[in-house]
Amino acid sequence: MGTQLGKLEIRPLRLDDEIDVVGVWNRAMGDLFPLRPRLLHQTTLGDPDLQEGDALVAWVEGRPRGFALARSWPPHAAHGEAQGWLEAVVVDPEVQRRGFGTALADEAERHLAAQGITAIWAGGGPAMFFPGVCTELQAGLHFVERRGYALFHRTHDLLGDLDAMPCLSRVDAALEAAGAEVRPCAEDEWEAAEAFLEREFPGTWPRDRRRHRRMGAPAHEIYLLWAKGEIIGLAQTYTDQSPVLGPSVYWAPALGAAEGGLGPIGLAEEWRGRGLGLALLARALEGLQSRGAHRAVIDWTELTGFYGILGFRVWRSYLLGPRVLG
Structure with a gap:
């Protein structure tokens, strides 16, 4: 053409x-x-x-x-x-x-x-x-x-300082009350993680994970929330050195070295309202910090209040909308 x-x-x-x-x-x-x-x-x-x-x-x-x-x-x-x-x-x-x-x-x-x-x-x-x-x-x-x-629709990328992230006692309490734990996804847990996304968040999230997997993304950059032997939550993380870059670290050079990113993150519907979403977020960000990240971006969100609990603030804002053809 x-x-x-x-x-x-x-x-x-x-x-x-x-x-x-x-x-x-x-x-x-x-x-x-x-x-x-x-x-x-x-x-x-x-x-x-x-x-x-x-x-x-x-x-x-x-x-x-x-x-x-x-x-x-x-x-x-x-x-x-x-x-x-x-x-x-x-x-x-x-x-x-x-x-x-x-x-x-x-x-x-x-x-x-x-x-x-x-x-x-x-x-x-x-x-x-x-x-x-x-x-x-x-x-x-x-x-x-x-x-x-x-x-017509406004959304944001958020930026947070991982070195200044508050330590919340309620994170430990929520995990203990639910008998839950957060850990990186093992290679042999990938299919179970994909099945969780298909069940709870069908559409773009599992589709993107599969596509990135075909491109060489490792399982361990995903953090899984487990309870009663089942996956009940998932958080995708990236660093600026990830084998496959995610949108949250696309523009890391604008921030400097050693940056990380998070998203998507989701919790099974039946487990919401117990503080477990915040616990999953905190543990995944701690994992990013352990891999050398000092700041992190959370992309495409309107949940400024939720992420603000851990010190995230609006970095960039966007307007989204369609054009109908014909």
Whole structure:
């Protein structure tokens, strides 16, 4: 596929484009969202679910000058939906305001519409670069709103200092009262962890865990909450050195070295209301700290009060919303 508009050519991302695309991205917004080559590869050509035409590069006068990622879940994926995501549109600052971003977004949306997609969301999606459009990127907000996206839902990434995290006696008390314990997932417990997610949180969470597992994610970065011989809770953690990066550590270079991340985290419905969710959170964060992390990000959440108990505060905010096609 190639679309030529004057001096502009839009074509699918190729392996030898990656370094140039990283450069374009970081010139455009590397101060807020510094992109690493391994992250671009993981979320595009290194993703087994990437489809032809999902990742696009805009060439202007023979140079890569823009990038777009627009994805849907492939037909073979469990819990597939007839919706898509415009995950990123980036144009080199040297050639902005010349219509190249619009041309990229047009091509990306046509790619999704050709798959039968009827609603496209700004943000989210399989790569999960962003939960939505970052509120610090005013030009980005205006760009997607002009394209007809109704940005109505606000969500946040939170940042916490693990070295200053309070030690709560109620964490120990809640675990003791339930006869529960938190420990890293062993390799032979992976299938049981997946079954827990399918039962309690079907959809994106187990699907992402399976995809990351195929890409080489280890089991021990997952913390399991056990009671009565059963898994009743799960927390996914990452560090900036994880074999497969998670969204909570995508932008760790913006914070410095030795950063960690957490999410998703969930507790079985019948066990809620006993303080066990906070206990699972605290133990998983302690595990991150033991692996060398000093700060941690919890991505895509509205639960600022819950995470605030352990000192987490809003780091970045996003607006999420769809555009209905046709």
